[in-house]
Amino acid sequence: MQRRYTSLAAAGIVAALTLTLSGCGGGQGQVTLKLVAADYGDGSGPGSRQYWSELTRAFEKKHPDIKIDVDVYSWKEVDKKVADLVRKGQAPDLAQIGAYVDYAADGKLYSADELLSIPVQADLQPALAEAGEVGRVQYGIPFAASTRRLFYNKKLFAEAGITEAPKSWDDVAEDAELLKKRGVKTPYALPLGPEETQAETLNWLISGGGGYTDEIGKYAIDSPANVKTFTWLRDELVGKGLTGGDPAGLNRADAFAGFADGDVGMLNGHPALIKQAEAKGIDYGTADLPGRKGPATSTLGVSDWMMAFKQNGHRAQAGKFLDYVYDDANVLSFSRDFGLLPVTTSGAQKMAGDHRFGHLQDFVGPLRDAQFYPANKTSWPEVAKSVKSQMGAAVGPKGDPSSTLADLQNTADAADTAGS
Structure with missing residues (x-):
């Protein structure tokens, strides 16, 4: 049998968030998260821009010391965008892209347990969390998933x-x-x-x-x-x-x-x-x-990944934002909007009992035993x-x-x- 590893293309959202100190008038300690996201939309509507706009607006209301600025790129552009930023020494604080292993191998990423609260990390579906590991340490945080x-x-x-x-x-x-x-x-x-x-x-x-x-x-x-x-x-x-x-x-x-x-x-x-x-x-x-x-x-299971770069040192703020991203309401909203599976156990349980998700529910159960690309290589x-x-x-x-x-x-x- 093949060990479970992941990579979606399945099909995807990619995000790169750069935390920078804000200028005058922002108050001491205020930071801005630059979010670069890939678009999961099919061209018939606002796509990922609307999802991230609503999510970040709600987050900022709860956390006025952290601002989030969002740019959305197509999947054809976003991986290269992040790679270019890293190569120039301008690594984003957070990126949600298709692969994490090269950055993890180069020692550029925070581990998941340095970012997420214990309840949020424990709620990630086990097969997906394991697929984000390199040397038994999780660096890739699953963001969106699908099965076949x-x-x-x-x-x-x-x-x-x-x-x-x-x-x-x-x-x-x-x-x-x-x-x-x-x-x-x-x-x-x-x-x-x-x-x-x-x-x-x-x-x-x-x-x-x-x-x-x-x-x-x-x-x-x-x-x-x-x-x-x-x-x-x-x-x-x-x-x-x-x-x-x-x-x-x-x-x-x-x-x-x-x-x-x-x-x-x-x-x-x-x-x-x-x-x-x-x-x-x-x-x-x-x-x-x-x-x-x-x-x-x-x-077959496929996943896209969230990761956090060490370069700018804003671990605490990035972790606070990620805890919010993985709240059930936000996870299920994304799944409903883009036809993808929740990466959290609690989200999957709620989807399974919600008729609004229709046939999508049939794809949730197989995720537990799915096999993934060897993306940790x-x-x-x-x-x-x-x-x-x-x-x-x-x-x-x-x-x-x-x-x-x-x-x-x-x-x-x-x-x-x-x-x-």
Whole structure:
């Protein structure tokens, strides 16, 4: 089994907050937190700007000695923005981005227990808190999370005579055959294009009893279980024309759009697909990921991270703000606005009993046992890049999963050695 580590893309908000002493008229000890946040919005509304505006206004009312100035950047910009600030010696006090490990490895971050109050830190979901650890010390504070489930089009299933969601790989193949005979354009969407191949790959590795790493966190990409998984995909789905085309050319966004348009019978998806499908009036269901012989015992989890830099020395003020950010009301407000999962145990419990969250509730339970990217490894970005460029071809007509996975293992081992 793969050790639980995280990284969302799942999809995201990123924040960098710079604490600076305010000028005249602010009173002694007053500071300003510069918040640089990534936008989780879909372009149809004010997005993250409104969320942070309302939250910071309420925080400032309770804490007049701390002011917060917010700038919002797209996910395409925000990681580089923070990296550039750090490189220039102008590290933000707080950043909410996709990866924390490089900064932790360089000794630039406060640990979570130096920032959060004991009740707030204890309330973080254990799997996510563990995923933020480097050397058993937590530096990455989970901010937003998602898991994966199987989405299926109920109307297409009924027209093909399928009465329930598939539970095993054999069920997936049989149902895909029925959908194909019914004329469904893409019976099973398998997005192994360059956008998010690392996620789709891990979905399948998990359901086949493998993963990117073993129980002690060592890369095990070319394990026998992983080779069997991708050999099955090549022979039983792609090779039989059940994926509607070449998976190497299909990105996640296009697969999701196809499902929302009614052209896809089933696919692995995260909570953002809920809103997309419902907006198009798709009658859909979700189910546990099918496994080799039955439902998979785990699923992919993805998280974005909050972290605090030491450079400006405003640990106490940053910690006070973070305690407020992780209050249940704020956590659930963010989840409701952007279709993501609460990272706190109390927030997850409240979501599970609230009908307003609809199908989103189904994604909360799997977070407890989810497996994550090995984001605590400085080598992971290089490995993920290689996975994106190679895994799609492994299931093509000339694909050789064993050889591809062996090449990726060599890349991972070399990157891991260089990083250490």
